[in-house]
Amino acid sequence: MNRAALLWRVASFAVAAGFVALWQLIASLKLVSPVFLPGPDRAWAALVRGFSSGDLWSKLAGTLEHMAYGWLAASIAGIAIGAIIGSSRRMRTYVAPSLEFLRPLPVSAIIPVAIAMLGLTQAMALFVIAFGAIWPIMLATIHGFAAVEPRLYEVARSLQMSRLAVIFKIALPSASPDILAGMRLSLTVALILSVVCEILAGLDGLGHWVLLSARAFRSADLFAGVILLGLTGYVTSVAMSLAEHRLLAWQAARR
Amino acid sequence: MASAAKRLEAVYGTATPQIAFDGVTLVLGGKTIIENLSLGVRPGEFLCIVGASGCGKTTALRLAAGLYQPTSGKVNFDGQPMREPRREIAIVFQDYGKALLPWRTAAGNVSLALEAGGMPSAERPARIEELLRTVGLPGHAGKYPSEMSGGMQQRLQIARCLAQEPKTLLMDEPFGALDAMTRQGLQDEVLSLVAASGATVIFVTHDLDEAIYLGDRVIGLLPHPGRIGIELSVNLPRPRDQLSTREHPEFLRLRRQLFDFIKATEQ
DSSP states (O other): OOHHHHHHHHHHHHHHHHHHHHHHHHHHTTSSOTTTOOOHHHHHHHHHHHHHHTHHHHHHHHHHHHHHHHHHHHHHHHHHHHHHHHTOHHHHHHHHHHHHHHTTSOHHHHHHHHHHHHOSSHHHHHHHHHHHHHHHHHHHHHHHHHTSOHHHHHHHHHTTOOHHHHIIIIIHHHHHHHHHHHHHHHHHHHHHHHHHHHHHHTOSSHHHHHHHHHHTTOHHHHHHHHHHHHHHHHHHHHHHHHHHHHHTHHHHHHO | OHHHHHHHHHHHTTSOOSEEEEEEEEEETTEEEEEEEEEEEOTTOEEEEEESTTSSHHHHHHHHHTSSOOSEEEEEETTEEOOSOOTTEEEEOSOHHHHSOTTSOHHHHHHHHHHHTTOOTTTHHHHHHHHHHHTTOTTOTTOOGGGSOHHHHHHHHHHHHHHTOOSEEEEESTTTTSOHHHHHHHHHHHHHHHHHHTOEEEEEOSOHHHHHHHOSEEEEEETTTBEEEEEEEOOOOSSOOTTHHHHOHHHHHHHHHHHHHHHHHTO
């Protein structure tokens, strides 16, 4: 890292520290009642307490599980459906209008439907998370498959490659930058919906923890949960970026 | 059919042409691109096709590749009708940037053809190295196409085509996008590669000098619809040489004839 980059990094940490200090100041001066707003000190203490008792671990694990299963299901289904639709112009013409209708539908609107059909269960959560997270992946895959260089298909034809080989050696790698970008967007959607489902269905997870803490006026625990959710979003997105960087090393060479 | 066969026999003796167009007409989108084209390319021949832009020379090449099917007439390969592209026929596209896989290294791009040919993975690295050396890219195996110059990318595409072990090599203005120096170097390399492999070549170009320099025979197409307007046998000694061949009186005579033909078609 060169000096300028280092300086920026230091500055960004300083800004973050400034926000925490401001938060501490507001809490210490009791500008907001301590019942509703704990200081960073109390939130930190609650985090430590939660982890040492093991409570937060299991809640974190619950949320990560919901998120991961929903996101993976959305990824597999989204890539498969997107590939089928994207690789045929006819399919795109036929299916696109229906997709345009379904896509802007707020996922929260289908939660009651899912609850009515599946009850307050893990299956319901999985369905809702996957349904919400599938769109960015599927639409990105459709776009990626539709944008494969036609010349490459001619190369594949002259090599008499099998249909399967064409998909795995040409179409998928060619669409991979789009697909991975879609998967990154879906990661956030999956986290949001995990929390929503936990709150609505009382499923074990950070969403549920946050809800219970708020109801019991345990504001320090509430903030501990929120901080942890923020961290989860941040860490998963950084991990995804690293994976993208690795998988798309050939694109870096392109620039 | 019978008359075309007889005509081809008269021209080439009894040897079956490797690629034979027999009264081929192609209509695309209501427009006749090629009309009643009959043409035989004998095994090992280097045939160049020239013509003004829009005369259907690239289309003729795509018909020979099996990428298009004729509206009427027949395209035969080794006496069998061409129904689809086949591995024995390799195509070098002009736009090498689009015809290479940007996510695969040079070695990976050559490997694609070997994989398609069913070569076991253990045997591939040695063959890849050999092919990259043949086209003058040793030591570039780990580079992505985007890290290579235009000339190198076109060499890489040629290496992938050679990996198909083609009986016929179809080249669609392969050097059109390259600078003059690179082009001359590649012309000579293609000539020696072809001489070594014994492949039949159909080479489309708009560069008349290039056509005469490379070919055993040059065909000039007339546009709207595409049909044969001139056919010249090139009796220049091989191996060809960038200086002496291009100064050869026969070269100059053919060049004159071809230029006059093209000029006439443009009026």
